[in-house]
Amino acid sequence: MGLLTAALYACLIVYLGGWYLGEWHGNFSLLLFVLTLVTLVYWLAERLHFRPARERAAASVETHHAVRRNDLARQGIAEVDGNIDEAKQRLLMQPWWLDWTAGLFPVICIVFLLRSFLFEPFKIPSGSMVPTLLVGDLILVNKYHYGVRLPVINKKIVANEDPKRGDVMVFRYPKDTRIDYIKRVVGVPGDQVAYLNKRLFINGQPVPTESLGEYYDEDSRRYSQHFSETFGGNEHRVLTNKDAAPFIVGADDFPYRDQCSYTAEGVTCKVPAGHYFVMGDNRDNSQDSRYWGFVPDENIVGKAFWIWMNLGNLGRIGGFK
Structure with missing residues (x-):
């Protein structure tokens, strides 16, 4: 033995x-x-x-x-x-x-058992969610908020809350389910989501946006345009790069791609049943639903809600929107 x-x-x-x-x-x-x-x-x-x-x-x-x-x-x-x-x-x-x-x-x-059914830790590996989440943030994900799922196969056995617009959600990347991604839920089933000329529209209505000046990202060492957005009942911050083009370059072929139309101004998509449209808060530095499509419900891992550690900045510890 x-x-x-x-x-x-x-x-x-x-x-x-x-x-x-x-x-x-x-x-x-x-x-x-x-x-x-x-x-x-x-x-x-x-x-x-x-x-x-x-x-x-x-x-x-x-x-x-x-x-x-x-x-x-x-x-x-x-x-x-x-x-x-x-x-x-x-x-x-x-x-x-x-x-x-x-x-x-x-x-x-x-x-x-704790990791499968209650809370799971994740480390933010990239800057796609700046300024909400920074590279190196160690976060907790609520595994039961969107329903209880069997570990490994991720099959939902007990329903709970559905993802809402504005939630920061962890999910299995649709192109490779071995990899976990984290983005913000922008569109829920039945929504029409448009991102045109770097403005977000949901069901034909522009999302309330307020300019906050410039934001300096220490990791990328560059300034970005800084805005607050309000939808889903919550306000959060987003970044855009004024030098980046508004149109989407290199969008993949994905399920329900016929529900999306790409123009020189950006992209408009109708979210199919059982799927979600997600985007990073760092809008011009995020590979998200604009490029690889919708997130199926069966790929959902949980709702991110707490930064429990950042070794480079202890002041980051706490909740986030």
Whole structure:
């Protein structure tokens, strides 16, 4: 069993190393699920087989020691050399391969359940959501806000709230579901969303917008036009680049693309049932629904709601709109 456990750990190290080096995309939910199952098998084996066997061995040693003492006592020998306590402790001691498997099961199981059904941490990898979220922000995502979903397969089993305009949502990238994206929900099923000449329109009505001057992005080291937008009952900030063209360059072929029309002014889309139109707050630095299409409901991961850490700026900790 020790060799088998060492081989399993070697496979885990290779998988994590390749993931870290970018040789392949990792699926942390699947990894946690597999680790939970494997450590559960070890935990059950420990409770049902290995620990009882060790306890029987320790009890046998104690029984034989007691028999030997009685035999010696009948011969008039009162003092017996040796102390079996150390031997019993060694027999009862859990081997390393059980310490690092069965011993970890409760922790891994709790993490798996919390991450699958309650809250999941994410790190913001790019500037597409600046100024709302900055590169390096560590955020929490509410996994049950949009309904309870089975881990790994992401199938909804209990409905809850539907995504609303203005929500900051984490979802599986439709072009590669192994990758998680984060954007703001702009259009819900049935909406007509238009982004024309860098102005957002929902169902034919312009979204209320107020200029806030310029915004300096320390990561990109450039100034952008800074605005506040209000829709979905909430106000949030967005950025645009005055030098960027309004039209969309390089839009992919995607499901329901016939619901979108592209012109020199921008794009207009009718959001199909069961889908959502999302955009980054950094409008000219975001690959989003304008380029790769709508987000299906089955791709939704959860609602982002809290920055729990930014190692470069502790003042970032807190909620966001």
